Amino acid sequence: MTSLPDSDNPLVHGFLPHRLPALHLAGGWTDLDALAHATAAVPSREEARLLVAEACRTSTLPSLRHRVARLSDHRARAAATRLAVIVAACGWTELDPASAKATRVANEQFLALWTSLAHRGDYSRLVGLPTLALFNWAPLRRPGRAVPVDQLARTDSLVPIVRWSGADRPLSRLDRLMLATVRLEAHGVWLFRLAETLAGRSPGDRSVSVALRRMTRVQHALHGQLRSCAVTLGLAPATGQQCAVLASLAAQEALEPPVLLAADAVLGMGGRMGTGSRYQQRRHLAARHRAWLSTLDRRSAAVRTLAHRRGADADAYRDAQESLVALRCAYAGLVRTAAQPATTGCAGTAHRRAQDVRRNGPPVDGAA
Numbered sequence: 001m002t003s004l005p006d007s008d009n010p011l012v013h014g015f016l017p018h019r020l021p022a023l024h025l026a027g028g029w030t031d032l033d034a035l036a037h038a039t040a041a042v043p044s045r046e047e048a049r050l051l052v053a054e055a056c057r058t059s060t061l062p063s064l065r066h067r068v069a070r071l072s073d074h075r076a077r078a079a080a081t082r083l084a085v086i087v088a089a090c091g092w093t094e095l096d097p098a099s100a101k102a103t104r105v106a107n108e109q110f111l112a113l114w115t116s117l118a119h120r121g122d123y124s125r126l127v128g129l130p131t132l133a134l135f136n137w138a139p140l141r142r143p144g145r146a147v148p149v150d151q152l153a154r155t156d157s158l159v160p161i162v163r164w165s166g167a168d169r170p171l172s173r174l175d176r177l178m179l180a181t182v183r184l185e186a187h188g189v190w191l192f193r194l195a196e197t198l199a200g201r202s203p204g205d206r207s208v209s210v211a212l213r214r215m216t217r218v219q220h221a222l223h224g225q226l227r228s229c230a231v232t233l234g235l236a237p238a239t240g241q242q243c244a245v246l247a248s249l250a251a252q253e254a255l256e257p258p259v260l261l262a263a264d265a266v267l268g269m270g271g272r273m274g275t276g277s278r279y280q281q282r283r284h285l286a287a288r289h290r291a292w293l294s295t296l297d298r299r300s301a302a303v304r305t306l307a308h309r310r311g312a313d314a315d316a317y318r319d320a321q322e323s324l325v326a327l328r329c330a331y332a333g334l335v336r337t338a339a340q341p342a343t344t345g346c347a348g349t350a351h352r353r354a355q356d357v358r359r360n361g362p363p364v365d366g367a368a
Helices: 027-041 045-058 061-070 073-090 100-104 108-120 129-134 149-155 173-187 189-198 206-235 240-251 258-267 278-282 287-299 301-308 312-339 347-360
Strands: 137-139 158-160
Touching (some): 027 045, 027 061, 045 108, 061 108, 129 258, 173 312, 240 312, 258 278, 258 287, 258 312
């Protein structure tokens, strides 16, 4: 496997950050922080672009690109997350920061900052699910220092750092989708470890069928977790702005969580949320993580030959494939719900959802 430091190794925390994301930006970077909060809460991308243009005229935003090199890795990641929120809110997700045509669409001064942070963070595409969700969450209560970040994301109440709804309003569907993604990644750490176990193994190895059965059980548990999020997400408010953000990310194949990409690298199957290539789906990840997934692809080639065999190992492989299809369908269902405009809906549906919430209780994520 590609050698990664512990802080970047997917076997440690998945693709979650190795330490809690920064809640605030300091010094001159507070302008970027404030702009991210403001653009995420406006009702349209036109208003978001006006806010960016105004900030470039009246704040220190244009000068920040000269300070990128002085940021620590942790602060650079936090700044990149704020920038990703702004880019998504403005509808610029289809642009490569290094593209010559970018300046004809995006604000030129803002684009210079975007390009600097994209290079600093090892990302060829800055805007995708990892930056919008996995680096934009915090536990509701201050955790103890000894608690690993993936355990925090599994067990604690979570809130978004930059909200896609106003500070005085309930969490939106987009906020809840992002928090569900963080939970999925945290619980899915076991899939990364099982993928590593399977990589390099040959059919007939005693560990293969055991790992595949465990993979099926983990994916089944994650499927149930997503279904439990669906009711509360459907009842959350939505805006046209948030629907446009999701549509833009979907068009760029930048919505599938990294944990599902890792499972696919081992099981090598279709059923993806979009029709793009693996390169298309992975290009919003950091280069070191893209390399890890590519290595996982190569080393899992022998395991994937089980698709054409018979026997207990082949049956376990097909069960794992089917559970991954179901898991992807469940996540795609959450995305579709989040992307639908908020409507009153039929009374019967609302009544059934309310009954489900009373019976099972709402998820604790986003309690605020």
